[in-house]
Amino acid sequence: MRALVQRVSEASVSVDGAVIGEIGRGLLILICAMEGDSDAQSAALAAKIGKLRIFKDDAGKMNRSMVDVGGQALIVSQFTLAADTSRGNRPGFSAAAAPDEGRRLYERFIGDIADLGIEVAAGSFGADMAVNLTNDGPVTIWMAI
Incomplete structure (x- = not known):
């Protein structure tokens, strides 16, 4: 799985102009x-991600996790x-999971984050979404497992 994690002071996701998920301090x-x-x-x-120490401690160092600070998570699927941008100018997406499996794993990931005691909001798998955020720092980290 791949994730792009952004520390935010607030974030929301909308479908057809209606907000379907929003958080305050935490991670998009x-x-x-x-x-x-x-x-x-x-x-x-x-x-x-739950243990990722990217929130500031009292000394101003990134030394606290989302769990430590009581942060929220906004989870958005993004195939x-x-x-793959290795050839030509048009990216290929054949390495992504098939849609049914992608949806299942997306929903599983939401549950896995919630099981850590983190409050979760989510986008809508496969929908055309608008994501708004205030990146805090900015702190943006690319992760893969």
């Missing part, structure tokens, strides 16, 4: 299931994280 997690991914990858990536 753009997530993509790759061909061959399993439940084990979902659980491992969720655990790693374009599977983009």
Whole structure:
């Protein structure tokens, strides 16, 4: 699985102009299931993100996790994280999981994050979404399992 994690002071996702998910302080997690991914990858990536120490402590150092600060997570499916740009100018997405498996793993990942005690909001798998965020820092981290 691949994820692009952004530390945010607030974020929301809308479909057809209606907000379907929003959070305050926490992480916006753009997530993509790759061909061959399993439940084990979902659980491992969720655990790693939950423990990722990218929030400031009292000394101003990135030393606290989302769990430590009581942060929220906005999780949005984004198959374009599977983009292969090695040939030509048009990216290919054949490395992404098939839609049914991608949806299943996306929903599994949402559950895996929630199981860490993190409040979760989510986008709508496969929908054309508008994502708004205030990137805090900015802090943006690319992750893969």
